[in-house]
Amino acid sequence: MAFFIAELDKEQIMIAGQRKAHRQIWLAIGLALPILLFFATRDLDFSGETEDVGHPDQFVSKMLQNRTLHLKLNAPLKNPSAVVYAIDSKGNPGKILGQLYGEGEYQFILPVDASGISVVDELKNEKIYTTTF
């Protein structure tokens, strides 16, 4: 049989070789990818409790008269979405006040029962900034 194989053109040998290569490649992928994915997700926090991801120095908030909140964003946010929620008296996010689009100054009229505000990235489901009064 060895003589027979030696007689074959290398291109022909490759056909059986290809079958072997396919088998080895899929064994490698089948083992390596799940291991990589496991280690990639091992450090993730699935507890659901999130900390603010924004830098506190990015925000300056000040209550004005007539329940008007003045919010200053000092530096651009990394998050693609920033929705401002009023926090109700029970501490839960309630009414949507508006969105932040970039650096600058914003003013929002707060509901009567608001005890603070929360800036949330709706796409990444992350809290960026929270403050209470």
Next chain:
Amino acid sequence: MGLDYKLVLWNKHKKTYDKIIVLGMLAYLVLFFVLSFLINPELTAETVIIRAFGSLAILMLHIILAIGPLSRLNPQFLPILYNRRHLGVSMFLAAFIHGGISIFQFHALGSTNPIYAIFTSNMEYGSLTNFPFQVLGFLALLILFLMASTSHDFFLKNLSPRIWKGLHMLVYLAYALVVMHVFLGAFQQETSPFTMTFLILGFVTISGLHLVAAFKESKVDGLKSSVDDSGWLEVCNVNEIANNRAKIFTVAGERVAIFKYDGKLSAIHNVCKHQGGPLGEGKVVDGCITCPWHGYQYLPHNGQSPPPFTEKVITYELRLSNGIIYINPNGFSEGTEVKPLNY
């Protein structure tokens, strides 16, 4: 089979398949746009376009990767295999739109070179969880571009089938990169249970199909046959082969096709010189063994393509004893004339 190259080799069946591909892609995109705007109206149009084309490309890549093992497990899938190249190029176009708009949206509007920005905007190369997933997608797109741009028969002929096939097996690396790209991207950007579930189910299905098909073929390759005193291998009874058809037999790990036609028997190597198609699954048409994949033809008695074509395959000697076919495992050089066996 032709002497010249055409931009696209279309026939009635390929046109039907291509229409299904185009309509399927359009239907998916429309459905994705409608559902996205209904479920999450806050998303911008650019984000929806990026996600629509990205998810379409991944879905098509899964279908493409499933076709090969499905065809090896069940010949009914073979007609889809013949059209896989058009599906592959269409998938690349979807991936290219996804990648192109992403690069423009996230990297081309600043002062840094967008390609340089892909590699430097996130430098957490030491972390698995926060690894720059865009780099993985970019590398996968490069591989898919290489494959799509060399998919034409011109490159198959000029690169040689061996190099071409090796090049196109990079699709498995591209698949691994795409899985990591989506998995890490999804966790870093937006944790979607639907995306994760689809990706994990897809991975289990594709890798499972490939491994099942591989071990089935490995079993066939390992089949032992009776050997007579002169070292010839017993194949089967002559009545087990249908007229104008073949029996595929494994000799030293290689497949040989034994054809029965016009009261004669001939054996040639099972692999077509064009793209590695299984000649033994074809039939004898107008006196020529015709590859079921792309219609390349060979004369049964010498393994040569009829003039003016120049393809040649290895031929084998057969012997008949009490209705049982025996094959000499020592094949002749490609294109060697072997007198057909009368039965």
